[in-house]
Amino acid sequence: MKWGLYVVMALCVIFAWSKFNKAEEEIQKDEVRLVELKNSGDDEQAAADLETAIESRKNEKTFSGILLAFLTAGLVGIVFVIHVLPAIAQRFTHAVYDSAEMVEKDPMHDARAKVAQGDWEGAIECFKLAAEAEPLNRLPWVEIAKIQLEQLEDPAASVETLRTAIQGQEWEENDAAYLMFRLAEIYNEHMSDKPSAVSVMQQVIEQFPESRHSANARHKLREWGMI
Known part of the structure; x- marks a missing residue:
């Protein structure tokens, strides 16, 4: 044009x-x-x-x-x-x-550029590099799982990504709970695997007792009719 x-x-x-x-x-x-x-x-x-x-x-x-x-x-x-x-x-x-030298390179910049281009595999690789550069940043793992779930239509890969993230890092409480809730959501809504989703919610309750995350997990289990 x-x-x-x-x-x-x-x-x-x-x-x-x-x-x-x-x-x-x-x-x-x-x-x-x-x-x-x-x-x-x-x-x-x-x-x-x-x-x-x-x-x-x-x-x-x-x-x-x-x-x-x-x-x-x-x-x-x-x-x-x-x-x-x-x-x-x-x-x-x-x-x-x-x-x-006033601006530092954003580790997520290349990944976002790949997403904008629709290069999903390239974006995943860049997000992995960003995760290595910022080990305590949950966002690269969340974005990888999102691409695998929504763009590549591979919920199993998305689950594997989130499990790798959860098990591979000592996360802050809020970050760990977020990743676990996301994992349970994919199990329940995209894989029809409620037992696995329930298991993850029970882990949240055990890992973070007397916290809002535990309360939210109990509420989710009630919604599923498990309590």
């Missing part, structure tokens, strides 16, 4: 330029002819008609010139705004932040 607009604008500029040049050539020819008619004195009416035609072509030339200027300015403006200005802004941003 963008390049199509450029082509249309360029063709309009070429057309306006052609009309402008043609009008100029015709005016020059008519002015030479007018001088010849006036010098000969043979046909005053023809000379008068030619003068009128020359004025008309001058008006046409003026209009073509205005149109040419407008279209050229529009084409240059579009190219500047879409291509040149962002490039200048990007260079300026890098010059400020990179040289001063």
